[in-house]
Each structure stands twice: as C-alpha cells, then as structure tokens.
Amino acid sequence: MKDKILEAVQISKTYGEGESAVQALKASDLTIWKGEFASIIGSSGSGKSTLLKILGGLLPPTTGNVLLDGQDIYAMNAEQLAQVRRQKIGFIFQDFRLFPEYTVRDNILIPFYLDHRTPDEQMLRKLTEILGIAEKLDARPSRISGGQQQRAAIARALIGKPRIVFADEPTGNLDTRTGEDTMKLLTECAAEFGQTLIVVTHNPEIAKKAQQIIRIEDGCIIKGL
Incomplete structure (x- = not known):
C-alpha cells in the first residue's frame, strides 16, 4: 500500500479583493504519494505555478490545508x-537562481550553510x-x-535529502537536447535517493513519463491520473 507524502484539501487562491479579485486556483483536492514522479501541466496562466508554490510552502492558500507527512x-x-x-523540501527553478559570487560547490551547499550544518561531502561527490x-565545483x-x-x-535541491522536490519548468531555459538530458538526470537522481518529485512543465514528453499527471485549466484540477 502506497504512503501519502503530500495532501492538499480544498485549497484555493484568490488575488486581490472585491471587483478586482482574481481566482487563480479554485477549491481542489490533491494527493501525492511517496516516491512518486508527478507532473503538473496546463496552459500559461492556468494556475500551475500557483499550485506548485502553495504545495511547496511558498504561498499560503486563501482556503484549505496542505499536509506534508x-x-x-x-x-x-x-x-x-x-x-x-x-x-524537507527542495526547489528547482527555471532561472537556476545561483549566486554569481559563489563557486558551484558553495551554491550547492547553501542548504547546509543556512542550517549551520556540516556539509555532506559524500553526498556532494555522489550527486x-x-x-x-x-569537475566544475570550483568554477x-x-x-x-x-x-x-x-x-x-x-544538486542544491537534492543534497539535503529532502522528502519532496518541486521543479518549476526546470528545462524552460535549456535547448531541447540539454533539457532532455537534464530531466533524465533529475528523475534518476530523485529515484536513486527515494525522493518524491513534482514538476511543472509545458513539455508533453516530460509530462507523460510521470506516474501521475495533474492537469489544470482555468484554476481547476480537472484530471489526475
């Protein structure tokens, strides 16, 4: 029997008030299972990124609850x-969000520095x-x-061995071949370390490889496979 890792109960998100209010996400339920690769798809402006941010603890919902473990x-x-x-959570963004003044090594190890923990050198080497x-750690x-x-x-998102990893269009700024290779490595790494992976993507080839496909249209989750 599969274990739940993440559950959203009647979450919604409204921006603004009164006549100018915009409902970005309508009341929805969602369950993500431990070790699962789930993709979130939908047209631009459908509410994909809003959903991802709410699930990842970056944006409070207007209504509802998000249960992690x-x-x-x-x-x-x-x-x-x-x-x-x-x-418990790792994030990967389309624009990389690396600090230009830090080396690759220090960028990857930022989660340890923020928590004042000793870096996991073995995990760093493996990842x-x-x-x-x-060979690029000093660059x-x-x-x-x-x-x-x-x-x-x-590597930065995975190195702290989070329970769940969120990726918002992780191949959006890459050419097709590089994006395919990068996505393959991401899914392989998440599987290697037993991490749950949720990816927002416009790429149907990426989406269809997921165990669960979550489709959003006009702020509604209309399909979960």
Whole structure:
C-alpha cells in the first residue's frame, strides 16, 4: 500500500479583493504519494505555478490545508515553516537562481550553510558525479554552461535529502537536447535517493513519463491520473 507524502484539501487562491479579485486556483483536492514522479501541466496562466508554490510552502492558500507527512504546513509559524522548507523540501527553478559570487560547490551547499550544518561531502561527490559537474565545483556559475548551471541547481535541491522536490519548468531555459538530458538526470537522481518529485512543465514528453499527471485549466484540477 502506497504512503501519502503530500495532501492538499480544498485549497484555493484568490488575488486581490472585491471587483478586482482574481481566482487563480479554485477549491481542489490533491494527493501525492511517496516516491512518486508527478507532473503538473496546463496552459500559461492556468494556475500551475500557483499550485506548485502553495504545495511547496511558498504561498499560503486563501482556503484549505496542505499536509506534508500529515502536518499542516500553513498552521506552522514562519520559523517552523522555513525550517520545513530547508529540511524537507527542495526547489528547482527555471532561472537556476545561483549566486554569481559563489563557486558551484558553495551554491550547492547553501542548504547546509543556512542550517549551520556540516556539509555532506559524500553526498556532494555522489550527486555531482551523477550529474556530470564534479569537475566544475570550483568554477563560478558564469563560467559554466546553462545545462551545467541547471545541474548545479538540481544538486542544491537534492543534497539535503529532502522528502519532496518541486521543479518549476526546470528545462524552460535549456535547448531541447540539454533539457532532455537534464530531466533524465533529475528523475534518476530523485529515484536513486527515494525522493518524491513534482514538476511543472509545458513539455508533453516530460509530462507523460510521470506516474501521475495533474492537469489544470482555468484554476481547476480537472484530471489526475
């Protein structure tokens, strides 16, 4: 029997008030299972990124609850939620979000620095070898390719061994071949370390490889397979 890792109960999101209010996400339920690869698809403006941010603890819903390992993350105070995001959740963004003044190594190890923990050098070596950037650890982000920067961002998201990893259009800034290779490595790494992966994508080829496909139209989750 599969275990739930993430559950959304009647979550919705409205921006603004009165006549100017915009309902970005209508009341919806969603369940993500431990170790699953789930994709979120839909047209631009359909509510994909809003859903991802709510599930990942970055954006409080207007109504509803988000349960991670059975705990309602939005019932936590700001410090508790920040700790959950650092220790249980990994994020990968389309624009990489690497610090240009830091080396690749330091960018990857930021989750440890923020928590004042000793870096996991063994995990660093294993991840960077799998991702093919072990020889780039001393370089600054500006000195490596876009694909290598995204792989560094993947390593940063995975190195703390989070329970769940969220990726918002992780191949959006990459050419087709590099994007395919990067996505393959991301899914392989998540499987290797037993992590749940949720990916927002416009790419149907990426989406159809997921165990669960979550389709959003006009703020409604209309399909979950």
